Amino acid sequence: xxxxxxxxxxxxxxxxxxxxxxxxxxxxxxxxxxxxxxxxxxxxxxxxxxxxxxxxxxxxxxxxxxxxxxxxxxxxxxxxxxxxxxxxxxxxxxxxxxxxxxxxxxxxxxxxxxxxxxxxxxxxxxxxxxxxxxxxxxxxxxxxxxxxxxxxxxxxxxxxxxxxxxxxxxxxxxxxxxxxxxxxxxxxxxxxxxxxxxxxxxxxxxxxxxxxxxxxxxxxxxxxxxxxxxxxxxxxxxxxxxxxxxxxxxxxxxxxxxxxxxxxxxxxxxxxxxxxxxxxxxxxxxxxxxxxxxxxxxxxxxxxxxxxxxxxxxxxxxxxxxxxxxxxxxxxxxxxxxxxxxxxxxxxxxxxxxxxxxxxxxxxxxxxx
Numbered sequence: 001x002x003x004x005x006x007x008x009x010x011x012x013x014x015x016x017x018x019x020x021x022x023x024x025x026x027x028x029x030x031x032x033x034x035x036x037x038x039x040x041x042x043x044x045x046x047x048x049x050x051x052x053x054x055x056x057x058x059x060x061x062x063x064x065x066x067x068x069x070x071x072x073x074x075x076x077x078x079x080x081x082x083x084x085x086x087x088x089x090x091x092x093x094x095x096x097x098x099x100x101x102x103x104x105x106x107x108x109x110x111x112x113x114x115x116x117x118x119x120x121x122x123x124x125x126x127x128x129x130x131x132x133x134x135x136x137x138x139x140x141x142x143x144x145x146x147x148x149x150x151x152x153x154x155x156x157x158x159x160x161x162x163x164x165x166x167x168x169x170x171x172x173x174x175x176x177x178x179x180x181x182x183x184x185x186x187x188x189x190x191x192x193x194x195x196x197x198x199x200x201x202x203x204x205x206x207x208x209x210x211x212x213x214x215x216x217x218x219x220x221x222x223x224x225x226x227x228x229x230x231x232x233x234x235x236x237x238x239x240x241x242x243x244x245x246x247x248x249x250x251x252x253x254x255x256x257x258x259x260x261x262x263x264x265x266x267x268x269x270x271x272x273x274x275x276x277x278x279x280x281x282x283x284x285x286x287x288x289x290x291x292x293x294x295x296x297x298x299x300x301x302x303x304x305x306x307x308x309x310x311x312x313x314x315x316x317x318x319x320x321x322x323x324x325x326x327x328x329x330x331x332x333x334x335x336x337x338x339x340x341x342x343x344x345x346x347x348x349x350x351x352x353x354x355x356x357x358x359x360x361x362x363x364x365x366x367x368x369x
Contacts, residue, residue, distance in 0.1 A: 001328070002070070004068025005034070061081075073093035160190045167193075170233050277290050
């Protein structure tokens, strides 16, 4: 198979979809890998690193898109790339369709095969291609939240870990999945008082067992959220429904309950956000303020630490990419149900129910195709 790796062009996106090590594994199996020149530089990989691994360098994105049977990306195609997607071309990346009707319609029009990292799912309901970036984003949520709690950037002026004689900051994490767990670990390690909310009692029992004493678990409901946001300094939105829009667990009117300078980090922004006032931001302009509450809603948080993120992502995606390249997408998806669940749009048809429901569009069960 011919695999193409274009350079990411979304604002401040420094990750690349494939490391030289990943390219080597594909080439060893007889596949051809084309990488756009400079695609890996932001993650610390030079063109020569790919050449030494057996990949070939092309001078432009148009060349890569035109020749590749499978495109490997990190972020969803943006408007500039819509015209490069072509019929029957396999695009393997994070799509997050439910948060963008424009993207959904563009991919339907392209006739491409859209296989989304975020909906590849194992039998035990794990999301193996979302996990590594969720781990990064969860840890970064605390790193960034701690920074924006500083007074010069309009935060409350609270040091999360406190100092002797001064109580530590309070962190509220809504959602006890991968993002929430990693955020709790980081916040607890800094010495903050941490509260995790979730609606899954089994998950809360697990977290209660493994977390240190400065982490409290509580069942999530609107009453509890309204009570806790009044006293917590940093709030992390870590709610996820695979492939669907995130529910709005914090509404606009709740902001008035928070103290001025409270910081919200909405990691669910890729799926529309779990805070009603969330809108996507960039690393250039990461925050905005509503009702004196600082909102950090960067849609590609792991892009700020591209070396770590790129290596972690390739570690997870490569086994699936090898199956797709070795067998072709149809056979690979028939034989591997995890990949089957990753299919979102196939030749102009929405085959993932949550995406169709998000926009009231027709849903075509994949079996019927």
